[in-house]
Amino acid sequence: MKAEIEVQYASSAAKTSARSQRRKEITANLRKYWPLYVMALPGLIWFAVFRYIPMGGSIIAFQDYNVFKGITGSPFVGLKHFQHFIQFPEFLQILKNTLLINLYDILFAFPAPIILALLLNEVGKMAFKRTIQTIVYMPHFLSWVIIGGIFINLLSPETGLVNHFIKALGYDPIYFMAKTEYIRSILVGSGVWRDVGWGTIIYLAAIAGINPSLYEAAAVDGASRLRQVFVITLPSLLPTIMILFLLQIGNFLDFGFERVWVFMNGLNRENADIFDTYIYRAGLLNAQFSYTTAIGLFKSVVGLILLVTCNKLSKKLTGNGLY
Structure with missing residues (x-):
């Protein structure tokens, strides 16, 4: 004892x-x-x-919030707004749109700056390299309103450059903005064009930090430039790639209101309506503050779960994570 x-x-x-x-x-x-x-x-x-x-x-997601009564005076209703949202007739379609658009964004937009950075890294002439960097980075400074106007004009059935090319090939013009099957590709494609330069600069900075002696040793061993990319460059970029990937996964359900709103109309809304645009209509236009707060809380919880899960998998598989 x-x-x-x-x-x-x-x-x-x-x-x-x-x-x-x-x-x-x-x-x-x-x-x-x-x-x-x-x-x-x-x-x-x-x-x-x-x-x-x-x-x-x-x-207020658990209250029937009243602006005049405030948080302390509004009645508590529990999970009423969550149940209402899940039972909403368009819930499954909005969820499907949000998941598909974000999935396409990860599949196509996320690898784009990595590929562009690898290509630019192989360019020997610095003047040409910097010119390309400047050109691809410039759209990042444009608002989505401007980008929306650019793409709508490019895809116009009468004056759009794309439809001029289609008509030159002998086909009828396509009303891209009026067809639901094209809107998701337009949303993802416009995002790639706008933000690919930003991600490229991050990856180029990471590539610049790789020890040049690794490439010299690989060249002595007879490794080609392509082989060096796969055995040196990409493994060295893995920590940066994983951090940016985890940051994007954490915002998986947050595609961006303004990014969709400038392209969405009554004809393509079926495949374009996401959580952010629905929150705008229900919360700001119809003043359903508690209801839309519940939707926002649902998005945050899903994002947190995805972030924690993917971070654990990343640390287990690669040894890299956000925390």
Whole structure:
């Protein structure tokens, strides 16, 4: 009995000593790196004010929220709004659209900057390389309203460049924006054109950090340029690829309201309507605040589950993860 007490006492003392040592290390780091913490403070305040504090408003998803009564005066209704949303006749179609568009975006838009970065990395002339980088990066600064106007004009059945080419081949013009079968491809394709340059710069920066001696050793062993890409470049890019992939998976149900709204109309709405556009109609136009908050909370929970699951799989398979 006495031995057990001594063991427990020693264990408790060790834990207390470890906590004390940890506090000393934190204090020492704060004193040593205080300028860096001061620099990070505005960003932390921004996240607290605009990200974390607003999370408290999610409580209205479980209430019949009334603007005049406020959160404290509105009645609690439990899971009523979640049930209403799941039983909504168009729920399955909206869910299908959201999942398919995001899946296409991952399959086609996510690999695009990786491929472009690998191609640009093989370009020997720096002037040509920088020119291409500038050209593909410029659309990133355009708003979706401008991009929507560009694509709508390009695909116009009367004046669009695409339909001019189709008519030159002897075919009838296609009303792309009026057909449901084309809208998902247009949404994903416009996103690739707009954002491929941004991702390319990130991957090019990661490629620049690869040790050149690895390529020299591979060349001595007789590896071709293509072989070097698969055995050196891509494995070295894997941590960056996985981090960006996990960040995109976390936003899997958040395709973006403005990205869809500028292209959606009454004729293609069946295949274009997603959670974000439905939230806009129901929440802002019809003032169903509790109902749309429940939808937003549903999206956040699904995104969190996907992020945690994929992060665990990534750490197990590749050893890389967000945390």
